[in-house]
Amino acid sequence: MIDRVLPATALVLGLVAVPWGAGPAMAECDPEAGVVTLPADEPWAQRRLDIKSAWQLSTGAGVRIAVIDSGLDTKHPQLRGFSTFIDITGTGYTDCVGHGTAVTGIIAGRAYPGVSFHGVAPQATVIELKQSNQSEGHVANLATAIDKAVQLKADVINVSIKAADNPVLRAAVHNALASDCVVVAAAGNITEKNKDVPAYPGSYEGVLAVGSATPDGRRADSSSTATPVGVLGPGVGITAPWPRGAYRLDLEGSSFAAAYVSGTAVLVRARFQHLDQEQVRRRIIATADGSVGQGTGAGMVNPVLAVSAVLPFEPAGRPVVAAPPPAPIPADAIAKLPQEDVVTRDLALAVFAGALILAAVIGGLGLVLPLGRSRGWRVDPPA
Known part of the structure; x- marks a missing residue:
């Protein structure tokens, strides 16, 4: 995951420093290699979440999802047609890290003949905001990207990034929530260099923070327990698109777990257009599979239940599962026998x-x- 935890002084300086994005020149852009051919078996995350069953009720059509990340391989067969691309770094569209391509693919990768991988919400409208050209970003650009996503009327914002708390970032997130955007953020990863500290914007109130889960549904050892997790998403042994038309089969981290939950949020917003961002977040939490311990929130996200369950605390609106049954036959529809x-x-x-x-x-x-x-x-x- 793209992590950036900076001291407060550095953050303040960064807000007035030269435009962020100074990193490898485009000629040096060389993401890790991926495989060209995928196994015939469907990736475990897709089977576990039963995404295709959720498509019977919603595919995300009409919903705008903003992905704030490291760019996108716009020539990838499963990622073509994403017309809105905002480059905050000034380094071009190319994804030099691969992270943005993978996250975007998990959220909205189009189905492709003969390919076992597909995204959660393949008919969503994607707004790609490149906030980094390296493995690390800058909190000022992250806040700028969130503000830009709001201006472009995004319905869901995916932030697979870990940053430190900052007033500018906090204000950008608050503005997004007030503008009825569902904000989904990674809970953060635990590494030897990165201790288990709260991740932002995932720790802000109103944000749906996502932890990483293994195929058996438990929390991955690398998933943070310091961030207040709302739900888990698949985050170990993840298959996703990769730059140069390739794929990776071994991705791990709450970044990719957040992408699965963002895709689910898109499905819910397309299905229940009368729900506001807070109600969408509550629905995803209420329909998860159940907590399995510290740092797991309500458990693994469940897209099928998220788009089909009847929740008594929600306002009346569009039919949930199917049209209501027909009214009973009127009493006078059939003539009674005379006495x-x-x-x-x-x-x-x-x-x-x-x-x-x-x-x-x-x-x-x-x-x-x-x-x-x-x-x-x-x-x-x-x-």
Whole structure:
């Protein structure tokens, strides 16, 4: 991860120093090599988060994500078409570190035929802000990039950077939150040279700080516990795009974990457009897999639940999972059978019986009368 922890004096001087970005000349730009061909198996992070299932409800379309990092390989097959590129360093678009290309790819890398890797929100609109041409950046440029992202109306801002607390940075983050931007930041990495100290802007209130997780869901040993983590994201053995059309298969750090959570924030903002930035952050935390100890927050981020769960504390808005069931059939839709008329029934039966008796009598008379006439109406004597 791009880390920069400077003493307060150095920070103040840096704010008035020459424009930040002085580093390797473009001719010296030589990021580490990556592989050209990926394994056929889908990367573990994609399988664990079940990202394609989340796409049934949201792919991030219509949401603007600002990625503040080290640049971007705009010619990479999975990263083409990102038209908005802001270079604060004055060193051009090239990603001399590889970090920005990897982070952007995890967030919004387009699906590509025959390639097992893809980003979390492939239809998002990406605003790339290059704030460094080296492995380290400067807090003044980071604050400038955040302000620029707000001006460009970003809905989500990804900051995979660790810096020291600074009034200018704090003000930029506060302005972004007040402008309804979801700010996602890396919690920071623990190294031999870098002790476990709070990372900024991840430690500012309102920012969704992200720790790094292993494939089994536990916190990675390198993930900071000093920063108040909101959720975890995949951060060990990560596959991601790399400069020169390549890929890396062994990336580690909360930078990449933050990218997975930023992509999830994009999905949520596209799905629930009525939610503000704080409600989006709360939804991501509420739908995570559950804490697994110190420095894990609410646990591993869960994109599928984040775009589908029904949360009782949220305001009413767009249907969550599916359209509501149809209304029940009205009571008068089907005619009811009339109540049986007993009187009419009995009268009809009586008339029918009487008719049968009358017919029998008439039939009998039809036989007796001719016989009586033939005998002169005499009665035979007894035998």
